[in-house]
Amino acid sequence: AQSVTQLGSHVSVSEGALVLLRCNYSSSVPPYLFWYVQYPNQGLQLLLKYTSAATLVKGINGFEAEFKKSETSFHLTKPSAHMSDAAEYFCAVSAKSGYALNFGKGTSLLVTP
Amino acid sequence: ETGVTQSPTHLIKTRGQQVTLRCSSQSGHNTVSWYQQALGQGPQFIFQYYREEENGRGNFPPRFSGLQFPNYSSELNVNALELDDSALYLCASGEGQNNYGYTFGSGTRLTVV
Numbered sequence: 221a222q223s224v225t226q227l228g229s230h231v232s233v234s235e236g237a238l239v240l241l242r243c244n245y246s247s248s249v250p251p252y253l254f255w256y257v258q259y260p261n262q263g264l265q266l267l268l269k270y271t272s273a274a275t276l277v278k279g280i281n282g283f284e285a286e287f288k289k290s291e292t293s294f295h296l297t298k299p300s301a302h303m304s305d306a307a308e309y310f311c312a313v314s315a316k317s318g319y320a321l322n323f324g325k326g327t328s329l330l331v332t333p
Numbered sequence: 334e335t336g337v338t339q340s341p342t343h344l345i346k347t348r349g350q351q352v353t354l355r356c357s358s359q360s361g362h363n364t365v366s367w368y369q370q371a372l373g374q375g376p377q378f379i380f381q382y383y384r385e386e387e388n389g390r391g392n393f394p395p396r397f398s399g400l401q402f403p404n405y406s407s408e409l410n411v412n413a414l415e416l417d418d419s420a421l422y423l424c425a426s427g428e429g430q431n432n433y434g435y436t437f438g439s440g441t442r443l444t445v446v
Contacts, residue, residue, distance in 0.1 A: 240376075263337070263423055263437035264376070310375050320366065320389050321435070323375030 222313040224294075225323035234332050239283075239298040243311035243328050244291065248323045252314040253294045254321065255285055259307045267309075270294060281305070306331045337426050337438035345408040345444045346414050352408040354441045358425030363428065366409040366435070367399060382407060411443075419445045 227242040245251055252271050256264040263319045268312025275287040294311060308328050312321040336358040346352050358365050364383045368376035378391035382401035395411040405426070411418055421442050425435040 264425075265437070265441040266435065310354070312375075320378035320381060320391060321368075321376075322378070323368075325373075325375050 222251060222315050222322050224253075224311045224313045224322065224324040226309075226311050226327050228321075228327055229325065230328045230330065232255065232332060233301045233332040235303055236300050239296070239301045239329065241296040241309050241311075241329065243285075243294045243296065243324060244292050245294060245311075245313045247313060247315065247317055252316065252319075253287060254312040254314070255279065255283070255294075255296050256310045256312060256323075257307050258310065258326075264310065267296070295318075301329075301331045303331050303333070305329060337424055339424050339438035339441050340423075341441060342439070342443045343444075345446060348414055348416060348445055350414050351410065351412045352373045352414060352443060353414060354411075354422050354424075354443070356407045356409070356426075358405045358407065358424075358426035359436045361428060362426035362436070363405050364426060365401055365405065366427075367407070367409045368423040368425065369393075369418075370423055370440070371417075372420070375408045376423055379409065404437050415446050419443060 223246045225244045227280045254269045255267040267283050268277045268278050270287045283298045306327045310326045311324045340355045350382040366381040367379040370376040379393050385401045398410045401407045421440040423440045424438045427435045
């Protein structure tokens with residue numbers, strides 16, 4: 221079975237600082253990995269996805285993530301945080317295309333002035 | 334191009350009642366998935382439909398059932414509501430059987446009292 225663990229339920233950064241949200245996965249097969257963002261009272265928006273192509277994946281809004289098989293990690297980063305980045309972030313894994321997404325419990329990002 | 338539309342946005346039901354939630358898929362999408370997101374948790378996969386056939390189901394009891402219609406819109410039905418069914422229910426649609434580009438709706442907030 222595939223699962224993800226998000227380290228840190230809450231992360232606080234200053235505006236302009238580096239954002240690092242951690243995600244480790246467990247998968248018996250090469251995984252498909254995703255990061256989604258959820259703003260209050262809204263659905264999920266796809267930030268980026270890894271589907272066995274390049275290990276460094278660039279997404280929307282300046283976010284990127286690196287797939288590291290040796291560390292079973294898929295951490296999300298952004299060089300400089302904006303106030304508008306404050307939201308809930310979810311890492312998700314899928315066994316293959318078309319299969320269900322297994323989500324982590326989420327990390328709430330707070331950006332302070 | 335319209336996105337995924339869910340109705341109603343909010344709903345309050347009494348324990349033991351039945352509820353139907355609706356989802357209109359994004360134009361051109363023929364796959365729809367439903368997820369349950371309890372407060373403070375990541376979404377949990379309920380089931381998925383592809384071209385009107387269920388092709389995946391999560392760990393939810395049979396009182397959770399669904400339909401996908403010829404226009405690829407979908408319903409989620411929950412019978413004999415329990416207090417723990419209170420959650421945000423998210424619908425996601427996609428094209429074909431790949432999950433590269435799932436589009437999520439804003440969800441239906443169900444409260445069971």
